[in-house]
Amino acid sequence: MYQEFTAGAGVIFGRGSISVLGERLAARGLRKALLIYDTGIERAGIVARAVASLDAAGVAYATFDGVVADPPDSVVDAAGELALAVGADCLVGIGGGSSMDTAKAASILLSGNLGPVKKYILAHPISMDTTAPVILVPTTAGTGSECTRVAIISRPDERAKWSVYVNTTLAVVDPELMVSLPLEETANTGLDALAHATESYTSNCANVHADYYGLGAIRKIAESLVLSYQHPDNIEYRSEMALAANWAGMAFRDPLTHMAHAIGDALSVAFHTPHGQSCSLGLAETMRFVAPFVPERMADIARAMGIALTGGEDGARLGDMVAEAIYGMMRAMNVKSLRELGATREQVTGLAQAVADSHLTGYCPTAVTVDVAERLLGKVFDFYC
Numbered sequence: 001m002y003q004e005f006t007a008g009a010g011v012i013f014g015r016g017s018i019s020v021l022g023e024r025l026a027a028r029g030l031r032k033a034l035l036i037y038d039t040g041i042e043r044a045g046i047v048a049r050a051v052a053s054l055d056a057a058g059v060a061y062a063t064f065d066g067v068v069a070d071p072p073d074s075v076v077d078a079a080g081e082l083a084l085a086v087g088a089d090c091l092v093g094i095g096g097g098s099s100m101d102t103a104k105a106a107s108i109l110l111s112g113n114l115g116p117v118k119k120y121i122l123a124h125p126i127s128m129d130t131t132a133p134v135i136l137v138p139t140t141a142g143t144g145s146e147c148t149r150v151a152i153i154s155r156p157d158e159r160a161k162w163s164v165y166v167n168t169t170l171a172v173v174d175p176e177l178m179v180s181l182p183l184e185e186t187a188n189t190g191l192d193a194l195a196h197a198t199e200s201y202t203s204n205c206a207n208v209h210a211d212y213y214g215l216g217a218i219r220k221i222a223e224s225l226v227l228s229y230q231h232p233d234n235i236e237y238r239s240e241m242a243l244a245a246n247w248a249g250m251a252f253r254d255p256l257t258h259m260a261h262a263i264g265d266a267l268s269v270a271f272h273t274p275h276g277q278s279c280s281l282g283l284a285e286t287m288r289f290v291a292p293f294v295p296e297r298m299a300d301i302a303r304a305m306g307i308a309l310t311g312g313e314d315g316a317r318l319g320d321m322v323a324e325a326i327y328g329m330m331r332a333m334n335v336k337s338l339r340e341l342g343a344t345r346e347q348v349t350g351l352a353q354a355v356a357d358s359h360l361t362g363y364c365p366t367a368v369t370v371d372v373a374e375r376l377l378g379k380v381f382d383f384y385c
């Protein structure tokens, strides 16, 4: 019996750490970066801080500001082709998961693989041994993409979001970049991190390395997420969430996630809801669903969330307690229900086939048929309104 886990790229963490971006690139012998972001990141003044650091270190740069939410393969192709055209020797993704995943996927092209990139973004993800350096600068405390190998990219031709695995080089996690994050994104991305930590902890591929990060992340999120929503300028809460999201990313590197993300991917394709919001809508019912299969792990999650236990709770009861705690956090942060988003019950349960087909269901601690997925989706619609 053995376990296999990976540790990920290096992380520079702390307030003001964006200032060392340029010197760290220069130390690696990198001479020209393509900065990849969306226009909101530029308006928030975050690109200017990255550029100041590059200028100070004498590292040249070009920019790609065409990132959109749920980036399609065409955006990745555009970024990768620009990197090749300007002679960039590395990619720097600045932003949330969309910017970082665009940079990660574009590294396939900059590593010498011929496009279009959709050749490599498949329903059952493949692992690419990419060589182009990728530096990731998260501006949300949620995705954890800065420390995972996975890039999630939309395939409009397939009406799906699929993935590919690549190598990354360095993460620069600066909580100061997260203070300007809008409240709704603070809630959605923080709940995404909670989904990463709780799903990986209950994955049938969980390992001791991931467990350590997962429980630590759950504890920090339970303590700091709602507070960071209520006090968005508080750098201490932002720092705790930045670290929690990074740990949650470390937690799901290998065990991956399961039903909440399978549901979230289907919801976001159907209703164009942001990734974190979509996953959070499926999270509480996912925990309730899997709890009877992993009661001891659900007890660990409950304790990490600060829920008082008598020790006599069975799996079902533990699932109820964790689900209610998650719903409590969602209500405290005004996360909209599927009804409020204009979805009908039939539309939601109609996603059962897509959920059952997701490769992520393979990481669930029990088998998921289309019927099981349909019942779960019905509860997701009924129990948070």
Ligand SMILES: [Fe+2]
Binding pocket: 143, 192, 193, 195, 196, 261, 275, 279
């Ligand atoms: Fe996620």
